[in-house]
Amino acid sequence: MNYTTQMDAARKGLVTKEMEAVARKEGMDIEILRERVATGKIAIPANKNHHSLDAEGIGEGLRTKINVNLGISKDCPNIEVELDKVRTALEMKAEAIMDLSSFGKTEEFRKSLIEMSPAMIGTVPIYDAVGFYDKELQDITAQEFIDVVEKHAKEGVDFVTIHAGMNQETAAVFKRNPRLTNIVSRGGSLLYAWMELNKKENPFYQYYDQLLEICEKYDVTISLGDACRPGSIHDATDASQIKELMVLGELTLRAWEKNVQVMIEGPGHMAIDEIAANMVLEKKLCHGAPFYVLGPIVTDIAPGYDHITSAIGGAIAASHGADFLCYVTPAEHLRLPTLEDMKEGIIASKIAAHAGDIAKKVPGARKWDNEMSRARQQLNWEKMFELAIDPEKARRYREESKPEHDDSCTMCGKMCSMRNMNKIMEGKNINILREDD
Amino acid sequence: MNYTTQMDAARKGLVTKEMEAVARKEGMDIEILRERVATGKIAIPANKNHHSLDAEGIGEGLRTKINVNLGISKDCPNIEVELDKVRTALEMKAEAIMDLSSFGKTEEFRKSLIEMSPAMIGTVPIYDAVGFYDKELQDITAQEFIDVVEKHAKEGVDFVTIHAGMNQETAAVFKRNPRLTNIVSRGGSLLYAWMELNKKENPFYQYYDQLLEICEKYDVTISLGDACRPGSIHDATDASQIKELMVLGELTLRAWEKNVQVMIEGPGHMAIDEIAANMVLEKKLCHGAPFYVLGPIVTDIAPGYDHITSAIGGAIAASHGADFLCYVTPAEHLRLPTLEDMKEGIIASKIAAHAGDIAKKVPGARKWDNEMSRARQQLNWEKMFELAIDPEKARRYREESKPEHDDSCTMCGKMCSMRNMNKIMEGKNINILREDD
Incomplete structure (x- = not known):
């Protein structure tokens, strides 16, 4: 190797494999990264x-x-x-x-x-x-x-x-x-x-x-x-x-x-x-x-x-x-x-x-949140679990407390705002008392 | 009562027993409180x-x-x-x-x-x-x-x-x-x-x-x-x-x-x-x-x-x-x-x-923290438990993991900074290897 440290390499204008790995994982331009390491x-x-x-x-x-x-x-x-x-x-x-x-x-x-x-x-x-x-x-x-x-x-x-x-x-x-x-x-x-x-x-x-x-x-x-x-x-x-x-x-x-x-x-x-x-x-x-x-x-x-x-x-x-x-x-x-x-x-x-x-507006940071929120709006529970920071706990919490209606959870039952807003925005009526969907 | 609501009372210059209770608990001047309710x-x-x-x-x-x-x-x-x-x-x-x-x-x-x-x-x-x-x-x-x-x-x-x-x-x-x-x-x-x-x-x-x-x-x-x-x-x-x-x-x-x-x-x-x-x-x-x-x-x-x-x-x-x-x-x-x-x-x-x-500098808010920190500096565990936001959990955590030395906890053992700083500031030596205090 013709450099001592990552900083030495960066200062010599060299891109190390470690810099490449970091730039790739972070989606950062390699030259910006090299400059900041330097x-x-x-x-x-x-x-x-x-x-x-x-x-x-x-x-x-x-x-x-x-x-x-x-x-x-x-x-x-x-x-x-x-x-x-x-x-x-x-x-x-x-x-x-x-x-x-x-x-x-x-x-x-x-x-x-x-x-x-x-x-x-x-x-x-x-x-x-x-x-x-x-x-x-x-x-x-x-x-x-x-x-x-x-x-x-x-x-x-x-x-x-x-x-x-x-x-x-x-x-x-x-x-x-x-x-x-x-x-x-x-x-x-x-x-x-x-x-x-x-x-x-x-x-x-x-x-x-x-x-x-x-x-x-x-x-x-x-x-x-x-x-x-x-x-x-x-x-x-x-x-x-x-x-x-x-x-x-x-x-x-x-x-x-x-x-x-x-x-x-x-x-x-x-x-x-x-x-x-x-x-x-x-x-x-x-x-x-x-x-x-x-x-x-x-x-x-x-x-x-x-x-x-x-x-x-x-x-x-x-x-x-x-x-x-x-x-x-x-x-x-x-x-x-x-x-x-x-x-x-x-x-x-x-x-x-x-x-x-x-x-601090790290590029792409909100993507994870937006995917979770989309899954919530769609009441897509499997997707929510998959995206959760701790899928096991999220799944366990829901499974320990089964709701009256599969779509919703026990927090709001049929008063679930996601469920009701989806219906209303599709021009449907909503039912809270009736047993049918 | 010659007022309808707390706000009505405050606007009429009246001090209700509720205002008195709040002023006492918060240590706020009653006139300031009344003015803010008004x-x-x-x-x-x-x-x-x-x-x-x-x-x-x-x-x-x-x-x-x-x-x-x-x-x-x-x-x-x-x-x-x-x-x-x-x-x-x-x-x-x-x-x-x-x-x-x-x-x-x-x-x-x-x-x-x-x-x-x-x-x-x-x-x-x-x-x-x-x-x-x-x-x-x-x-x-x-x-x-x-x-x-x-x-x-x-x-x-x-x-x-x-x-x-x-x-x-x-x-x-x-x-x-x-x-x-x-x-x-x-x-x-x-x-x-x-x-x-x-x-x-x-x-x-x-x-x-x-x-x-x-x-x-x-x-x-x-x-x-x-x-x-x-x-x-x-x-x-x-x-x-x-x-x-x-x-x-x-x-x-x-x-x-x-x-x-x-x-x-x-x-x-x-x-x-x-x-x-x-x-x-x-x-x-x-x-x-x-x-x-x-x-x-x-x-x-x-x-x-x-x-x-x-x-x-x-x-x-x-x-x-x-x-x-x-x-x-x-x-x-x-x-x-x-x-x-x-x-x-x-x-x-x-x-x-x-x-x-x-x-937000609510008067007296730091007092609780300062008392806890004083208890920590003194390694006064009973006082720490008493002051903890959840005394039961704090006590249980420590009791589930008994330290080698009563003063300290298992986190640092005899390398406990509180213990060692107290000794040094009293002009004493410190021992980490020796079994005696």
Whole structure:
């Protein structure tokens, strides 16, 4: 290959097979796509060692993508349970899977995942560091942190979350501006703890150039993590969050200088009226880099229903330019998600992404809706099931409650507006009491 | 009493006990409230014959309220099943219940409902007409339609949905502007059918003054129905919908002339990027009358999950000024909701309403969130459960998945950011591998 990364290829005027795949799937002109990859507005996370990948693009003008989190941990070390989740996530067409494994045979799990997954794979290497080195956090060296990233890169991980924006400057702003929920990013809090315990700069910030070399070599996309992601609507859009975002903007340009692709991670808990402003801020401060949001969760009071609070926030964020949604499940804030939790989270995220795509006018986004609405007008139930985001649930719901009349459903019975309007518009009378049709 | 309706009282400078109750619950200055009731910006649906009512206000500056639909029908004629739903809706603090009964012992059910319910009660009298008169739709006379409204008014119904905006002018606009899903409002389609079959004007439009006399007498709030509520995102914000809204604006002023309180009903299926504009349109064309929306459902493709599609739309609508959300359950478009469906619908609507209240800066709305976030920061699980919108589910989720360490949950285990940040900020070290605390 006469290029290093997708960005390098795009800048050299080359069209890669990954770009071709993305352009075809999205119906985007290949030259527009190439230009956006060249300028960093679109990322195509595609590690050279991820051979089973079916590449997807993330960024301006493309469909909003979703990510599913899973992985083994001390509380759930069973690889098979997590591989079941992987299979389901793939069946449900999640475009990305983040392996957040933090304990046990993480390498074995990660390798299986990469081998079997056409979806892009992300990791947060710092989660893996403690277990991999079998050392307490404080004792891990800066170089060891970097080495874990290289290990993941070699294995074929497509994007890595790196909290390089939590540097000493950001930490100082955080200390001067008290928060209700401090630092809730898991990786961010671990790094902050390491920095405090060792009185040193964030290793990912200090050795960022070394990190870029690794990412360039394997074409790993850096997903710049937001350690100061707000953990409560109270803390949203505060000095710490915005300070870190400014650092991420600087790190974005440094990555792009080395042809390394970048995504920016974002909130978090955030009131609805702050979301649009945050999308503008990210796109400006980070120079148009794709925005990958976790939520936003629009109220703190609904543990057990955070797939809904985040579907609200995610849909609004996507409408205003977010490119990539991390799913949130009903288990958020309470426990590791089960397979069922995961399914609910995926559906909610897909709804948010699609609703966002309609609003941001992704070409063709409304086609699906129009087909469904046509099927409804025609009372074509089989077609409705086929088009439903979850055909099994839609079918089951109707079958559990059989209507008096085959055409209609039990909601309105013979008062069904579709049924009656069709009759009236054909010049027929309508009957509600009579048993005949 | 020396006044007819709440609006009449407010205009005479009188403070009713209902206004006092609303002002106290909302923490709103009583004079501001009275002024808004006088000008129609706030409605307090409170039929003089609804003796068990605990009055709530709907409108500018107040918390967003939610409504639960239920009722007996040919497919579910069991009064006890529906009364169970009523009890649950009341326990879950729904502020309004609409009895959409369309078949069977509707009077018996309605009377029980009014007697037991501190929540305001709404009906759509036209649903009751066919069964009450035991006549096919076409054969019901204009006066009979009005008489059903009077019957409901006498019995103590607080607000009635009246599709008076679907007049011959609106019908003509509808005919000239084809829609994908025509008229999906059940009451609206029945009225349109009646008008077409009888070649007559909408009885509620033609005899609107008579209707106003009834509403004034009992202080029934008119909820002006939107027959042209879009049934697909394709049909949203179209000529029919806006034409009808203009008629509703005229009818609003006519009602206010008679001191009759008004709410305006609204969409429906609608893409996210159209919602804000629709809120502006309603508030302008209908002179600041409270807006009562059904959804909006932001994509058509998710039958089985329309509590989520409508939570997205409802939260956005509320953020931009909608005052009252009609709940939507997972059963929407598929069947009558079960008790479980109803619960899911109520929670989703309450989330949307609360998220909207935060965004539209209803005083005190953030307090609940801040208390939850403080409990999270302190890892005070009992407090979190107590504050959760559904304490039972939150507790069950955590208990089904016990963590290795009591403080944390299985999501992050000892990598819990709350746990580790609390330690670091107290100057302590953190341990992830070691078994001791």
